[in-house]
Structure formats: C-alpha cells, structure tokens
Amino acid sequence: MKKTEIAVIGGGPAGLMASLAAAEMGARVTLIDRNSRLGGQLVKQTHMFFGSEKEYASIRGIDIGKILSAEVLKNPRIETMLDSTVIGYYPDDGVLGVEVEEKTFVKIKPEKVIVATGASEKFLPFENNDLPGIYGAGAVQTLMNEHGVIPGDNVLMVGAGNIGLIVSYQLMQAGVNVKAIIDAAPNIGGYWVHASKVARLGVPIMTSYTVKAAYANELTGALERAVIWQVDNKWQPIPGTEKVLKVDVICISVGLSPLAEILWQAGCKMKYVPQLGGHVALRNENMETTVPGVYVAGDVAGVEEASSAMIEGRLAGLNAAKSLGYDNGTFNEKRREALEQLESLRSGPVGEKIRQGLAQLVS
Amino acid sequence: MLCTKGIPTAEDLATRIPPEERRKKGPVVMIECFQKIPCNPCYTACKHGAIQKFEDINDLPSVNFDNCNGCGLCISKCPGLAIFVIDETYSETQATVSLPFEFFPLPREGEEVDLLDRSGTKVGRGKVLKVRNGKYEDRTPVITVIVPKELSMVVRNIKVGGDVS
Amino acid sequence: MRIVKHPILSFERGREVEFTFDGRKMKGYEGEPIAAALHDNGVRVLSYSKHLHRARGFYCAIGNCSSCLMTVNGEPNVRVCTEKLREGMVVETQKGRGDIK
Numbered sequence: 001m002k003k004t005e006i007a008v009i010g011g012g013p014a015g016l017m018a019s020l021a022a023a024e025m026g027a028r029v030t031l032i033d034r035n036s037r038l039g040g041q042l043v044k045q046t047h048m049f050f051g052s053e054k055e056y057a058s059i060r061g062i063d064i065g066k067i068l069s070a071e072v073l074k075n076p077r078i079e080t081m082l083d084s085t086v087i088g089y090y091p092d093d094g095v096l097g098v099e100v101e102e103k104t105f106v107k108i109k110p111e112k113v114i115v116a117t118g119a120s121e122k123f124l125p126f127e128n129n130d131l132p133g134i135y136g137a138g139a140v141q142t143l144m145n146e147h148g149v150i151p152g153d154n155v156l157m158v159g160a161g162n163i164g165l166i167v168s169y170q171l172m173q174a175g176v177n178v179k180a181i182i183d184a185a186p187n188i189g190g191y192w193v194h195a196s197k198v199a200r201l202g203v204p205i206m207t208s209y210t211v212k213a214a215y216a217n218e219l220t221g222a223l224e225r226a227v228i229w230q231v232d233n234k235w236q237p238i239p240g241t242e243k244v245l246k247v248d249v250i251c252i253s254v255g256l257s258p259l260a261e262i263l264w265q266a267g268c269k270m271k272y273v274p275q276l277g278g279h280v281a282l283r284n285e286n287m288e289t290t291v292p293g294v295y296v297a298g299d300v301a302g303v304e305e306a307s308s309a310m311i312e313g314r315l316a317g318l319n320a321a322k323s324l325g326y327d328n329g330t331f332n333e334k335r336r337e338a339l340e341q342l343e344s345l346r347s348g349p350v351g352e353k354i355r356q357g358l359a360q361l362v363s
Numbered sequence: 364m365l366c367t368k369g370i371p372t373a374e375d376l377a378t379r380i381p382p383e384e385r386r387k388k389g390p391v392v393m394i395e396c397f398q399k400i401p402c403n404p405c406y407t408a409c410k411h412g413a414i415q416k417f418e419d420i421n422d423l424p425s426v427n428f429d430n431c432n433g434c435g436l437c438i439s440k441c442p443g444l445a446i447f448v449i450d451e452t453y454s455e456t457q458a459t460v461s462l463p464f465e466f467f468p469l470p471r472e473g474e475e476v477d478l479l480d481r482s483g484t485k486v487g488r489g490k491v492l493k494v495r496n497g498k499y500e501d502r503t504p505v506i507t508v509i510v511p512k513e514l515s516m517v518v519r520n521i522k523v524g525g526d527v528s
Numbered sequence: 529m530r531i532v533k534h535p536i537l538s539f540e541r542g543r544e545v546e547f548t549f550d551g552r553k554m555k556g557y558e559g560e561p562i563a564a565a566l567h568d569n570g571v572r573v574l575s576y577s578k579h580l581h582r583a584r585g586f587y588c589a590i591g592n593c594s595s596c597l598m599t600v601n602g603e604p605n606v607r608v609c610t611e612k613l614r615e616g617m618v619v620e621t622q623k624g625r626g627d628i629k
Contacts, residue, residue: 034591036612041590046536048442048503050402052420058404058440060502060536120592132572132585139589139609147564148531148539165369173466174531187366192398193443195369200520202483207367221583222572259592307401345401348421467535502536 004030004079006320007096007110009086009262012040013306014298014313015116016068021317021334022114023077026326029317030108031078032098034085038072039065040118041138042306044145046173047166050191051307054341061306062145089113089265091291112293112320115263116313119256119277119299124158127213133223134214137167137253144174152249156226157181159253160205162190162305167251168198179245182209184231191350208232212242214250226250258300266291275357276302282361285339286319287312295320302361304354308345314338365397370481380516381428381449390433390450390459394424395519396443408440435461435495439503448507449515458515459492461507469494469504470523477525478510478518485525486517530568545615562608562619563589563596574598574608575622598622 006022008015011033019031037043045061056064072078081100088097096108121136123129133152135143137159140151155176157168160183168178181198186208188195195205209228217224230241257278264270268281269290280302281289288295297316298309315338322331346354364372381391392413394405403417405424413431414424435448438461448461470476470491478487489510496504510518531539542558549571556565563586566574573583574596586596591610600606601618604626608619 035610048404048440050400050442052401052403053407057402058408058442062537120590121588123587130577130582130584132574132583135586136588136593139587142589142609143564143567144531145537147560148534148537148541149564149568150529150531151567173535175467188369191400191443192365192369193396193400193441193445195365196371196395196481197369197444199369200479200481200483202479205368216583220572222585344420347419348399348401350398350400350421465535467533 001095001107001109004028004108004110005324006030006112006114006317007032007108008114008116008317009096010040010116010118010298010300011035011038011069011072011080012116012118012298012309013042013064013068014118014309014316015040015114016072017310017313018114018116018295018297018317018320019072019078020068020075021314022321022326023075025318025321025328025331027077027321027324029078030081030110031072032081032084032086032096034083036083038069038080038082044141045306046145046170049307050305051345055307055310055345057307086262089262091265091267094293111324112295113266114295114297114316114320115300116296116298116316117259117262117300119258119303121252122255122257124211124252124254126211128215129211131214131216131223132221133248134250134252137163137251140249140251141167141170144176145170150174150176151251152247153177154179154247155249155251156211156228156245156247157251157253158211159183159255160185160188160190160195160207161253161255162194164251164253165190165194165198167253168203169194169201172198172201172203178203179247180204180206180228182206182211182228184208184210184235186233210237211250212237223248223250256299256303258303260300263289263294263296263300266294268294271360273302273357273360275353276304276361280361284362287316288319293323302354302357305345308342308354311338311341311345315342368482371395371397376516381426385428386449386451389452390435390448390461391428392426392431392433392435392437393447393449394426394441395445395447396424399423402442404440404442405437405446408437410434410436435505436499438463438505439500444503447519451512451515453509456512457509458512459507459509460515460518461493461505462519462521463503464506464521465503466523468523469496470506470521474523476508477522478508478514479520479522480517481519483520485522486514487511488525489518489521491521545613547613547615547617547619549619550621556613558614559612561589562598562600562611562613562617565613566608566619573621576624578624581623597626599626604628
C-alpha cells in the first residue's frame with residue numbers, strides 16, 4: 001500500500017491550487033487525476049477570467065491551467081498521478097482505491113484527503129432529448145477547443161448563464177453559426193458583458209423560451225431541427241408560440257451538479273442545496289467536511305466560478321497541511337487572505353445565490 | 364434590454380458616455396460595463412490614473428475622463444471585452460472607434476469592413492485605420508476603424524469582408 | 529470538420545492514423561479521443577439503446593455520462609469520448625449492452 005500525507009483528487013483549478021498551497025506549507029502531496037494532463041476544464045477556457053490579479057484576472061483559462069500545471073509538476077513535494085481514477089474510498093481504513101491506466105489497481109493511504117472532483121453537466125427533459133447532436137455545452141467546448149473539431153454547422157444554445165454565453169461566443173470564434181441562445185428564465189443569468197459580446201455578433205438571445213422537441217434526420221438518425229416555445233411567468237409553455245430552428249447541434253447549458261460520489265462513500269454529511277447545483281457536503285470555514293480529514297474544494301463543494309474554486313483549493317490545501325503540523329510561518333496570513341478574497345468575490349449582487357447556498361452548509 | 368437581450372438601452376449608455384467637452388478634445392475611453400461583477404483588471408491596466416481604484420471589487424468602473432489620454436491599453440485587458448476608445452476629432456465628419464476583435468481573419472489596415480452596432484446589425488461600411496495585435500494584446504487584437512461621426516456611439520463591432528454593396 | 533485556423537488556439541495533433549468504423553476505413557490523429565475522430569468523419573450515431581433501440585451520441589465528452597459506449601477492438605462499453613485513438617483500431621457501433629467475452 002502506498003502512503004502519502006495529503007491526497008488531492010482532481011487536478012483542475014481547485015486541486016492544482018490545493019496541491020500548491022499544501023506543498024508550500026511543507027506537506028507531501030499526491031495529486032491524482034483521471035486525465036492524461038493536468039488542468040481539468042481550464043484547458044478549454046479560451047476566455048479571460050474575471051476577478052483580481054490574485055485570481056489571475058484577465059488571463060485566459062487555458063493559460064492559467066498551463067501556469068498552475070507547470071508549478072505543480074516542478075514542485076518536489078508534489079507527486080502527480082495521471083491517467084489515474086479514484087474509484088473508491090474506504091472510510092473504515094481511510095484507503096483510496098485508484099485504477100491506474102485502466103490496468104493496475106493501487107491502494108493509497110493518505111493522512112488527509114482533498115476532494116476536488118468538479119461537476120458534471122445537467123440535462124433537460126424534452127421530446128427526443130437523447131438524439132445524437134444534443135450535447136452538453138462543456139462537451140462542445142472539449143470537442144472544439146481541446147480537440148479542434150467543430151460540433152456542427154448550426155447550433156441552438158439552451159441556457160443563457162455564463163457557460164451558455166461563453167460557449168456561444170467560442171462557437172462563433174471557431175466559425176460555427178449560433179442561431180439563438182434561449183433561456184426559460186425571464187432574464188439572462190450570465191454576466192451582461194458576456195451577453196453583449198454575443199449580441200454584437202448578431203446572435204439573438206431569447207429569454208422565456210425553452211425547447212419543446214427535437215427531431216432527427218430520418219437518414220442519419222442525428223438531430224436536424226429543434227422546436228422551441230415561449231414560457232409564461234409560471235414556467236408553463238404557451239401553445240401557439242412554437243418556432244422551428246434548423247440546427248444540427250443543440251447545446252445544453254442548464255447548469256452543473258457536483259461530482260460527489262467519493263464524499264458519499266466517505267460518509268460525509270450531505271445536503272441538497274439547489275443554489276450550489278445539487279448535493280454538497282457540509283463543511284466548516286476550513287473546507288473540512290463532517291468526516292475529519294476529508295476536505296472539499298471547487299465545484300464539488302458547490303458549483304461556482306473558477307476563480308472561487310482556485311481560492312477554495314488554496315484554503316483546503318493550507319488547512320490540510322496545517323492539520324498535519326505544517327506551517328512555514330505564513331499560514332495565518334495566507335488563510336486570512338484567502339478567506340477575504342472569497343468573501344469579496346462573493347459579496348456583490350451576482351454572488352447572492354452562492355451566499356444563500358453557502359449559508360445552508362456550515363457544519 | 365440588457366438583462367434580456369444583452370443590448371444596453373440609451374438610458375444605460377447615458378451613464379457611460381464621456382462628456383461632450385471631453386470628446387471634443389481627442390480620444391477617450393468608454394467602458395460599457397453595467398453590472399456589478401467581481402472584476403477589476405481595467406484599473407490595473409490603466410497607467411494614467413483615469414480608471415479609478417476599486418473600493419470593492421464588485422464596483423462598476425469609474426473613470427476620470429480628464430486623466431484619460433485614449434491610449435486604449437485597457438481594451439484588450441477587459442475580460443468582458445466591454446471597453447472602447449472613441450476619437451471624435453479624427454476629421455470634420457469622421458470619428459474612430461477602437462474595439463476588441465477576437466476573430467479570424469483579422470482585417471488589414473486600410474481594408475473596408477462592415478460596421479456593426481451593439482445588436483450585430485450592419486449600419487455602414489468603414490475603413491480600418493489600425494490593427495494592434497502584439498504581445499501586449501495577447502490574442503485580443505484591438506482594431507481602430509473609421510466611422511461617420513454620427514455613428515461614434517453606435518458602431519461597436521466589425522465584420523471582415525462583409526457586403527461591399 | 530477540423531478547425532484549421534483559430535483566433536486563440538493552435539492545435540498540436542498526433543500523427544495521422546487509420547482506423548475502421550463498422551468496416552469503413554477512416555483517418556484520425558493518434559491520441560485524440562475516438563469520438564473526436566468519428567465526429568470529424570461525420571459519425572454522430574455511436575450506439576443504439578438496449579430496449580427502445582434509440583440512436584445515441586456522446587453527451588459530456590469527459591467520461592462522466594456513459595452516452596458514448598462503443599465496441600472497440602472487440603471490447604464493448606468503451607467510453608469513446610476519452611479512449612485514445614490508435615493505429616488500426618476496430619471501432620463498431622454498439623447495439624444494446626454488448627457481449628462480454
């Protein structure tokens with residue numbers, strides 16, 4: 001059995017920052033990721049991030065991913081396991097089961113665990129919603145920005161949150177036509193600056209609209225057209241408002257839900273918090289769950305922006321290291337700084353939903 | 364309109380348009396940021412003390428127009444691509460608009476392009492005066508395009524190629 | 529279709545390799561997900577569901593959702609959105625659950 005001081009599960013923005021912070025304090029870290037490279041979903045974020053300089057504002061997500069990955073890989077206190085999927089946590093012994101390169105099964109016994117597994121895309125019920133050509137917005141980003149293959153010619157984007165708006169813009173950058181962005185809500189959920197970016201490209205944003213049905217091309221079996229219709233202020237569709245759009249891609253961007261399997265296995269006390277995307281673990285200010293030694297950070301701790309995920313990661317890394325007795329003398333200052341950063345990122349009007357969600361979580 | 368279509372209204376814009384006396388003096392910044400979001404790189408980018416320090420990172424940017432020399436170094440640093448520089452002194456009848464443009468192909472200097480408004484609707488044709496696409500812009504090129512003076516507050520995007528007619 | 533020129537990104541692709549999809553010869557780049565290569569070749573339908581035999585494509589593209597299971601080199605239920613393409617791979621549309629040998 002392999003032993004380590006801190007196991008970090010997931011090498012996205014939260015996991016990378018957690019590893020760096022823990023190593024900085026002096027702890028030995030094993031960072032485990034199922035992909036062949038670090039960075040998580042940063043590798044497809046071609047847009048510049050918001051926030052302040054401390055959160056890499058104005059730098060593109062792809063570049064933040066490169067900066068953090070390089071720091072992790074050159075840090076002698078961090079061991080990185082790629083192509084490695086944590087497939088089980090055995091709370092009685094505190095052992096992680098890890099499948100490496102789909103060939104070998106490795107057991108790891110860490111003293112502390114930081115779960116930074118991220119989130120997965122939600123789905124939307126409508127007739128024929130399982131047709132090939134109906135993809136998650138993140139999937140389209142992966143295909144297009146990571147692998148350089150466009151998803152189709154004409155796209156209907158469902159969801160005008162930040163992801164829906166950003167992916168629409170990125171589709172246009174890749175030369176794909178976005179026919180419309182629709183959202184069942186009466187207002188755009190994402191940042192208005194993102195909305196203005198796509199509006200000036202001539203992409204119509206239609207609020208109070210949802211998908212009624214999708215239809216396949218009889219020959220290919222793949223998506224050929226979508227029917228959308230308006231909803232009233234009680235979210236009920238209004239018959240007679242149907243519009244047909246000829247699209248070969250419907251992009252679903254209706255939110256994310258935390259990938260919390262490991263936390264359930266660990267026996268963490270979980271709570272359903274819609275504002276945070278689904279079931280999340282109760283935790284204290286140090287990001288420690290109700291199972292001592294198990295920490296959370298990033299979208300698995302509540303779906304939010306990548307900038308907050310990074311700072312949550314820092315906070316979890318700092319605290320996990322400190323709980324093992326590691327402190328290079330700057331712990332108090334760095335912890336306070338991270339808490340202040342998180343508070344300021346969440347303090348504005350766009351952070352209200354997150355604040356409501358987090359208020360339900362403190363253990 | 365902003366919250367349903369992403370397009371600011373005349374009332375929204377009125378709060379952001381630089382004063383007329385300042386516009387008569389030369390190029391000046393216009394920040395079309397209308398929502399309090401946690402973001403402040405425009406302040407960090409400004410070397411002339413025109414974009415004021417943020418008390419709270421969620422504040423809207425506040426500009427001291429007299430300090431702004433229209434250098435445009437903030438344009439490519441705004442994650443929301445919401446910053447433009449307007450020069451209404453370019454000629455008797457023409458103004459220039461400098462805008463961020465992250466599309467391929469880039470226009471060449473001197474090339475005629477479609478002028479688009481905030482809804483992406485074509486409002487005319489105009490010549491590209493300058494293309495800034497160096498290390499500083501870091502893949503957010505800044506295009507300066509010549510527009511009829513009455514469209515200085517209308518044109519906010521371009522389409523390369525476009526319809527010559 | 530491949531993105532040739534992009535305003536922000538440049539793509540580092542592996543060497544070009546051949547593989548087959550339901551017996552048809554196709555080309556892709558080594559190391560990219562099988563699903564990306566198939567998509568570039570115009571293949572959207574990856575499998576048919578067990579009970580209602582409905583066409584399935586990928587959905588999440590990062591190995592979470594199991595919408596993209598295909599038979600690869602005779603092995604069923606391979607997530608082609610994350611499985612890397614190799615020279616000479618035999619990729620087949622999967623019908624239902626697939627036979628485990």
